[in-house]
Amino acid sequence: MKRNRHTEEQIISILKANEHGVSVAELARQNVVTEQILYRWKAKYSGMDVSEAKRLRELEAENARLKKLLPESALDNAALKEIVSGKW
Secondary structure, X not given: OOOOOOOHHHHHHHHHHHHOOOOHHHHHHHHOOXXXXXXXXXXXXXXXXXXXXXXXXXXXXXXXXXXXXXXXXXXXXXXXXXXXXXXX
16 A cells, blocks of 8 residues: 555645635645545545644544454454353
8 A cells, every 4th residue: 555645734734725725736736646636635634633633543543453353352252152162
């Protein structure tokens, strides 16, 4: 997976420039991205501050970690049930 070249802070500053009247085409050219990426960023980060973007990144990382833990715990639970049922 390709790593982003822009941080959330940079993305938010680019979007704030758009709110202040700079055109999307001009911003795309200045930041070497496509207009589609700018619209995607606008859908995700519109109206956010830098602190909110950092919190969003932390929540996404925590959510990914929890999604990994759930199947592991279900597998452990199933293994324990098999052990218990085999002994009785």
